[in-house]
Amino acid sequence: MLEIxxxxxxxxxxxxxxxxxxxxxxxxxHAVMGPNGSGKSTLSYVLAGRPGYDVTAGTVRxxxxxxxxxxxxxxxxxxxxxxxxxxxxxxxxxGATFLRTALNAVRKARGEKDLDAMQFLxxxxxxxxxxxxxxxxxxxxxxxxxxxxxxxxxxxLQMALLEPDLAVLDETDxxxxxxxxxxxxxxxxxxxxPGRAMLVITHYQRLLSHIVPDRVHVLAxxxxxxxxxxxxxxxxxxRGYAEFGHAA
Amino acid sequence: xxxxxxxxxxxxxxxxxxxxxxxxxxxxxxEPLAGGPAWLAALRQQATLRLRxxxxxxxxxxxxxxxxxxxxxxxPLGGRAAAVATPASSLLRAEERAARLVFRNxxxxxxxxxxxxxxxxxxxxxxxxxWRAEPARLAGRxxxxxxxxxxxxxxxxxxxxxxxYALLIDDGVRLERPVExxxxxxxxxxxxxxxxxxxxxxxxxAVLECxxxxxxxxxxxxxxxxxxxxxxxGYCRVQDEAPAALxxxxxxxxxxxxxxxxxxxxxxxxxxxxxxxxxxxxxEGAEVRLDEVFALRGRQxxxxxxxxxxxxxxxxxxxVAKGVLDGHARKVFQGKIAVASGAAKAAxxxxxxxxxxxxxxxxxxxxxxxINCDDVQCSHGAAVGALDEDQLFYLRSRGVxxxxxxxxxxxxxxxxxxxxxxxxxxxxxxxxRIAAWxxxxxxxxx
Numbered sequence: 001m002l003e004i005x006x007x008x009x010x011x012x013x014x015x016x017x018x019x020x021x022x023x024x025x026x027x028x029x030h031a032v033m034g035p036n037g038s039g040k041s042t043l044s045y046v047l048a049g050r051p052g053y054d055v056t057a058g059t060v061r062x063x064x065x066x067x068x069x070x071x072x073x074x075x076x077x078x079x080x081x082x083x084x085x086x087x088x089x090x091x092x093x094x095g096a097t098f099l100r101t102a103l104n105a106v107r108k109a110r111g112e113k114d115l116d117a118m119q120f121l122x123x124x125x126x127x128x129x130x131x132x133x134x135x136x137x138x139x140x141x142x143x144x145x146x147x148x149x150x151x152x153x154x155x156x157l158q159m160a161l162l163e164p165d166l167a168v169l170d171e172t173d174x175x176x177x178x179x180x181x182x183x184x185x186x187x188x189x190x191x192x193x194p195g196r197a198m199l200v201i202t203h204y205q206r207l208l209s210h211i212v213p214d215r216v217h218v219l220a221x222x223x224x225x226x227x228x229x230x231x232x233x234x235x236x237x238x239r240g241y242a243e244f245g246h247a248a
Numbered sequence: 249x250x251x252x253x254x255x256x257x258x259x260x261x262x263x264x265x266x267x268x269x270x271x272x273x274x275x276x277x278x279e280p281l282a283g284g285p286a287w288l289a290a291l292r293q294q295a296t297l298r299l300r301x302x303x304x305x306x307x308x309x310x311x312x313x314x315x316x317x318x319x320x321x322x323x324p325l326g327g328r329a330a331a332v333a334t335p336a337s338s339l340l341r342a343e344e345r346a347a348r349l350v351f352r353n354x355x356x357x358x359x360x361x362x363x364x365x366x367x368x369x370x371x372x373x374x375x376x377x378x379w380r381a382e383p384a385r386l387a388g389r390x391x392x393x394x395x396x397x398x399x400x401x402x403x404x405x406x407x408x409x410x411x412x413y414a415l416l417i418d419d420g421v422r423l424e425r426p427v428e429x430x431x432x433x434x435x436x437x438x439x440x441x442x443x444x445x446x447x448x449x450x451x452x453x454a455v456l457e458c459x460x461x462x463x464x465x466x467x468x469x470x471x472x473x474x475x476x477x478x479x480x481x482g483y484c485r486v487q488d489e490a491p492a493a494l495x496x497x498x499x500x501x502x503x504x505x506x507x508x509x510x511x512x513x514x515x516x517x518x519x520x521x522x523x524x525x526x527x528x529x530x531x532e533g534a535e536v537r538l539d540e541v542f543a544l545r546g547r548q549x550x551x552x553x554x555x556x557x558x559x560x561x562x563x564x565x566x567x568v569a570k571g572v573l574d575g576h577a578r579k580v581f582q583g584k585i586a587v588a589s590g591a592a593k594a595a596x597x598x599x600x601x602x603x604x605x606x607x608x609x610x611x612x613x614x615x616x617x618x619i620n621c622d623d624v625q626c627s628h629g630a631a632v633g634a635l636d637e638d639q640l641f642y643l644r645s646r647g648v649x650x651x652x653x654x655x656x657x658x659x660x661x662x663x664x665x666x667x668x669x670x671x672x673x674x675x676x677x678x679x680x681r682i683a684a685w686x687x688x689x690x691x692x693x694x
Contacts, residue, residue, distance in 0.1 A: 048645045076647035088642035092660025106647035
């Protein structure tokens with residue numbers, strides 16, 4: 001599904017990723033753990049296509065295609081989804097307008113018909129319920145004045161609606177209390193499917209008690225330093241990132 | 249700037265050529281309506297004389313430095329081209345409005361109007377009709393504000409106006425639904441529509457004016473708004489003229505104690521559009537809101553020039569203009585708030601925010617405060633910027649293509665003004681027109 005090979009990325013002239021390689025197969029959930037400043041967010045933004053990230057070497061293939069050659073909206077249409085660490089506020093754009101525009105844009109790119117207002121509402125309602133969100137949320141400007149937890153749940157709502165094939169979750173646990181964390185984790189687990197790959201990027205192990213990964217990778221100093229099974233996360237929790245050249 | 253002394257010399261016979269564009273061309277080709285009361289004839293004569301002496305503005309006149317006046321020379325000056333059947337587009341459904349009047353090339357189209365549902369105490373009529381039939385109702389009102397202001401094109405309007413409308417509301421009468429007025433232009437012609445809205449004590453009314461058309465015409469309008477104590481007027485103008493048209497408008501308002509004017513202009517059309525405001529907050533507690541939403545592209549130029557005078561205590565003014573510029577479009581703002589010495593506790597604010605969608609669009613903003621009273625609160629602010637990159641990326645990462653993402657953000661930005669429009673039907677009409685503008689942009693792929 002996702003094959004990253006020897007990826008070098010600079011931001012503003014500084015090299016952040018220095019030869020990162022990683023493969024995620026369909027149906028798998030991989031965790032990328034690492035200390036602050038190790039390049040976790042850079043990895044997630046590069047995968048989503050954010051401008052300002054210079055790929056100086058390496059390749060990223062998604063379903064066999066050159067992901068880096070695709071515009072952000074093309075990636076989304078092809079099934080890539082990034083759950084943002086800091087979801088962006090859109091003043092004047094209601095949640096409903098945003099969701100419907102996004103959903104229909106992706107459907108259009110996939111050659112599917114637009115959902116009308118009723119179909120859309122039906123699709124959203126089901127998912128709102130499972131995330132303990134109210135329809136009132138959709139009437140408000142997207143993410144404006146939302147608490148950290150509301151913003152993250154909103155990301156999960158978008159993910160559930162857009163049904164991506166590759167979901168990248170960037171620090172989705174940050175800013176969540178334990179109840180919200182469980183809700184979000186339940187949402188993610190519900191989306192686990194044989195055809196879907198997930199990359200869970202996190203600093204802490206606690207999210208991984210709820211979203212149990214198939215593989216765990218340690219990202220430090222711009223590269224994957226070590227990979228292992230889910231027990232690696234527990235080990236990191238106990239010992240910190242010191243051995244990888246970083247304070248935890 | 250040619251001083252008044254220079255002009256005086258010219259008038260004294262040294263040089264009779266006015267410094268700017270010659271008004272003579274307009275005056276000789278225009279077709280003002282004959283007849284009407286003597287006082288009106290006198291006012292018009294006065295305006296004509298003043299124009300002959302002072303001429304139309306030149307680019308070195310204060311307030312006209314940014315205006316491509318040379319463009320004026322290309323326009324037809326007089327003659328109302330035969331009224332052709334332009335579709336009279338309507339922004340409101342029949343059941344949403346109290347009445348409708350339609351003008352084509354400045355002339356009333358009685359058949360297109362709809363006046364059946366007007367309640368007692370409300371007069372909505374063609375101005376030309378009224379000044380023939382009931383001139384007494386206009387005396388002391390028509391020309392009251394515009395005659396004294398030194399706005400040359402307003403003088404031209406007074407001199408040449410052939411028609412327009414009057415909305416007169418009796419004391420205490422509340423008109424719940426808006427009145428819709430359509431000014432449609434077609435072909436090469438010039439006209440000078442005149443508007444008089446006079447609200448009696450504690451009365452309420454809302455007006456939606458829609459200016460549309462096709463071709464290269466000149467529409468030079470003047471609106472006089474007279475609000476008695478406690479009156480409230482919602483005045484919305486959708487300026488959606490043809491891209492080659494020249495749209496000039498002067499809105500002049502006088503508010504008595506406790507009166508309130510809520511005005512919003514949606515500026516989309518015209519090759520050159522200039523919107524002037526002169527607002528006198530004459531009575532204690534009078535309040536005005538002059539809002540604007542603009543969206544310009546190509547080589548369009550839009551100008552908003554306002555002077556708000558706080559003449560009484562506790563008067564309030566607020567101006568919010570938000571808009572987008574694409575292509576080589578330009579927007580000019582000049583906003584002056586003047587607080588007189590007796591206007592204690594006056595509060596005035598001005599804010600304009602412009603989103604630039606291209607590197608070649610430009611905005612010029614010149615706020616001015618003239619405060620002759622200690623106890624006031626006045627503020628102004630201007631901001632210019634591009635769309636937020638993070639917001640664009642967020643939308644694109646959800647599959648929304650760039651142009652559509654821009655449209656969504658622009659719409660959200662403009663809606664911050666539209667959502668303050670009190671009447672839902674009017675707000676919906678504005679939203680629909682903005683959405684159409686954005687869809688055209690998306691469709692062009694620019």
